[in-house]
Amino acid sequence: xxxxxxxxxxxxxxxxxxxxxxxxxxxxxxxxxxxxxxxxxxxxxxxxxxxxxxxxxxxxxxxxxxxxxxxxxxxxxxxxxxxxxxxxxxxxxxxxxxxxxxxxxxxxxxxxxxxxxxxxxxxxxxxxxxxxxxxxxxxxxxxxxxxxxxxxxxxxxxxxxxxxxxxxxxxxxxxxxxxxxxxxxxxxxxxxxxxxxxxxxxxxxxxxxxxxxxxxxxxxxxxxxxxxxxxxxxxxxxxxxxxxxxxxxxxxxxxxxxxxxxxxxxxxxxxxxxxxxxxxxxxxxxxxxxxxxxxxxxxxxxxxxxxxxxxxxxxxxxxxxxxxxxxxxxxxxxxxxxxxxxxxxxxxxxxxxxxxxxxxxxxxxxxxxxxxxxxxxxxxxxxxxxxxxxxxxxxxxxxxxxxxxxxxxxxxxxxxxxxxxxxxxxxxxxxxxxxxxxxxxxxxxxxxxxxxxxxxxxxxxxxxxxxxxxxxxxxxxxxxxxxxxxxxxxxxxxxxxxxx
Amino acid sequence: xxxxxxxxxxxxxxxxxxxxxxxxxxxxxxxxxxxxxxxxxxxxxxxxxxxxxxxxxxxxxxxxxxxxxxxxxxxxxxxxxxxxxxxxxxxxxxxxxxxxxxxxxxxxxxxxxxxxxxxxxxxxxxxxxxxxxxxxxxxxxxxxxxxxxxxxxxxxxxxxxxxxxxxxxxxxxxxxxxxxxxxxxxxxxxxxxxxxxxxxxxxxxxxxxxxxxxxxxxxxxxxxxxxxxxxxxxxxxxxxxxxxxxxxxxxxxxxxxxxxxxxxxxxxxxxxxxxxxxxxxxxxxxxxxxxxxxxxxxxxxxxxxxxxxxxxxxxxxxxxxxxxxxxxxxxxxxxxxxxxxx
Numbered sequence: 001x002x003x004x005x006x007x008x009x010x011x012x013x014x015x016x017x018x019x020x021x022x023x024x025x026x027x028x029x030x031x032x033x034x035x036x037x038x039x040x041x042x043x044x045x046x047x048x049x050x051x052x053x054x055x056x057x058x059x060x061x062x063x064x065x066x067x068x069x070x071x072x073x074x075x076x077x078x079x080x081x082x083x084x085x086x087x088x089x090x091x092x093x094x095x096x097x098x099x100x101x102x103x104x105x106x107x108x109x110x111x112x113x114x115x116x117x118x119x120x121x122x123x124x125x126x127x128x129x130x131x132x133x134x135x136x137x138x139x140x141x142x143x144x145x146x147x148x149x150x151x152x153x154x155x156x157x158x159x160x161x162x163x164x165x166x167x168x169x170x171x172x173x174x175x176x177x178x179x180x181x182x183x184x185x186x187x188x189x190x191x192x193x194x195x196x197x198x199x200x201x202x203x204x205x206x207x208x209x210x211x212x213x214x215x216x217x218x219x220x221x222x223x224x225x226x227x228x229x230x231x232x233x234x235x236x237x238x239x240x241x242x243x244x245x246x247x248x249x250x251x252x253x254x255x256x257x258x259x260x261x262x263x264x265x266x267x268x269x270x271x272x273x274x275x276x277x278x279x280x281x282x283x284x285x286x287x288x289x290x291x292x293x294x295x296x297x298x299x300x301x302x303x304x305x306x307x308x309x310x311x312x313x314x315x316x317x318x319x320x321x322x323x324x325x326x327x328x329x330x331x332x333x334x335x336x337x338x339x340x341x342x343x344x345x346x347x348x349x350x351x352x353x354x355x356x357x358x359x360x361x362x363x364x365x366x367x368x369x370x371x372x373x374x375x376x377x378x379x380x381x382x383x384x385x386x387x388x389x390x391x392x393x394x395x396x397x398x399x400x401x402x403x404x405x406x407x408x409x410x411x412x413x414x415x416x417x418x419x420x421x422x423x424x425x426x427x428x429x430x431x432x433x434x435x436x437x438x439x440x441x442x443x444x445x446x447x448x449x450x451x452x453x454x455x456x457x458x459x460x461x462x463x464x465x466x467x468x469x470x471x472x473x474x475x476x477x478x479x480x481x482x483x484x485x486x487x488x489x490x491x492x493x494x495x496x497x498x499x500x
Numbered sequence: 501x502x503x504x505x506x507x508x509x510x511x512x513x514x515x516x517x518x519x520x521x522x523x524x525x526x527x528x529x530x531x532x533x534x535x536x537x538x539x540x541x542x543x544x545x546x547x548x549x550x551x552x553x554x555x556x557x558x559x560x561x562x563x564x565x566x567x568x569x570x571x572x573x574x575x576x577x578x579x580x581x582x583x584x585x586x587x588x589x590x591x592x593x594x595x596x597x598x599x600x601x602x603x604x605x606x607x608x609x610x611x612x613x614x615x616x617x618x619x620x621x622x623x624x625x626x627x628x629x630x631x632x633x634x635x636x637x638x639x640x641x642x643x644x645x646x647x648x649x650x651x652x653x654x655x656x657x658x659x660x661x662x663x664x665x666x667x668x669x670x671x672x673x674x675x676x677x678x679x680x681x682x683x684x685x686x687x688x689x690x691x692x693x694x695x696x697x698x699x700x701x702x703x704x705x706x707x708x709x710x711x712x713x714x715x716x717x718x719x720x721x722x723x724x725x726x727x728x729x730x731x732x733x734x735x736x737x738x739x740x741x742x743x744x745x746x747x748x749x750x751x752x753x754x755x756x757x758x759x760x761x762x763x764x765x766x767x768x769x770x771x772x773x774x775x776x777x778x779x780x781x782x783x784x785x786x787x788x789x790x791x792x793x794x795x796x797x798x799x800x801x802x803x804x805x806x807x808x809x810x811x812x813x814x815x816x817x818x819x820x821x822x823x824x825x826x827x828x829x830x831x832x833x834x835x836x837x838x839x840x841x842x
Binding site for chain 1: 710711714715717724726728729731
């Protein structure tokens, strides 16, 4: 067996009194794709930061190519040949795609001037090899978030690393882009690049990796060969319990009754939504799926009144609206969960209590003044009901794990049962435990007569929860699938425009 | 089932730092605690220290007339500071306050001097402030213009108008009735001084408890979240600009009444002094943080500093240098502290 390229020996990291990582040892072999799997808060990100030099371990040793190394700074880690794809996007929006792929001066001539032709040709080649076509002279701002992420990955790939580290690389990618990334990584591995791959998405990890290290509560639970593993066995190692299969096909799906709780008629926005009609039945979970750029999230924002409309009407119960804002819809019982909690839906710099108060300000006040007692009761019970691990008055939301942030954001929408719940990416970047919980919350809403319109780019989630799916392409609804017709193939075929 | 268990210590709801102001997010670690503390009380402490240093070293500083003069000055500018801070909390800025202050004050005095009733002059002055504020607010909100750029535009426009009015007055004294406004007494002091304490107390209470005031903090933290959560973000934004204009006008009228003679330089660079005070007082230019009382205390601190340094023989021309250096130092320290606190 080849000597390990990267080896962790008894690595610990302590923050305050708590171990983020405790005595973790494992090795990464050259030329393998090694996945790190674990719930949020299991210590995955800390591990990655140690490799990339962003944090120093409290104890333990890191070996690189057989010698003991101390990685003080990210620059040192780059020098060693470790390239890191961060969770957050760091694309230069105003520079061309080509300059983003090759930000160094690789194509500089003798006078230090850039050889643009060479640069563009190389970038074009890089993009095509990765399977996507784009005008590399165009500014990166023109790309969808998923494509930006791919550009960022290409940049790391082309710095010729010996170890490539990817931290949740697919959290912003749709199914199609994920497939592109998977084939790109497999071809890199075949060229001998070692890849350390951190992800929540078990199917990807199974499809990609040679070996998998599972972390739980800061400790290593196991490092296993990816041979004959199943999703449920991995989940069990991750969470230390048997989950009902993530997307339990036997879990009851809610069939909506006939009455429409919300109807959209002839809705058009500016640019991305064209003439959409749809009806949502009481107690129904309606899925809306579209690939990146299809306008599905724009549709959601237009429906709840966050975007300008060109035309269209909205019917909520028996009320017909021609003009509306989120505030108006809230008073009619329509709640909205935003697709990106970093963008909106929470107040990251404030603490948990202050967040929990925001949507309830009017309800928790008398004579225009806040009712402190009522307030702390509501906050406490809501935090308990949604099983959010946080100290309401001590912890800024930005410091919570993704799963807890997402549950908090959802708890802000679900005081009672909303008449209608417009949900976008309900489980974006959350661990499997939280994911199951969130799906449980959604099923409850439907079971109690609320209707849900779910916009998600995760097809398995839609298939598991929805009885009816609308497919969007180019800003319009291009198809509908019901019941057993809702399959991967059927949905993708319509979303990608392969058949109709 | 680790995620189902909610250990007791995680639900402990006892605040360690008993400050409930929105925007002063609390945390468990010492670094964050210190930052919070510095943001809440730092300026009060610094002001007290400065006061003691000047009092001990310069006899003239501690004279009742001098101290009273400082408070009286702040009590006139208080309203402009208040309006400005409300906007900063919301993540917006109004750089036209100094110009509005000058135009409103000079116009009110001019009208009173030209024989209109004093009340009429004051009313017109304040209406001008509301109008400029409404213009700022509507343009920022409806056309989504960056408020820094927009209000630099209004700063220049309104300053031009104010110069015209001041030139018309050509160094004449304002009418007797108009000059009496800021001089009216209450319990043997100018009424604006007790009014200041009352106003600050009421505002502190309102900003911490009133739901409509808390909306400002939420908008300042994340306007889109506030919109999703059913707050009237556009109306609140416009309202705050209107208020900022009107309050700047009120301060301008009071100050014009105090200075007796029309002054072309009235309120020049006031926006930067107030901005400095707000930032020293712990407000963030990114919004979501700030307190009226801290801005006012910081403004008093700046006035005291300039006043004390003059007594040390520092030339008035250096005042601006000192204020500028302080602003840079405070912003640097604040950024550093926040970085350490994560």
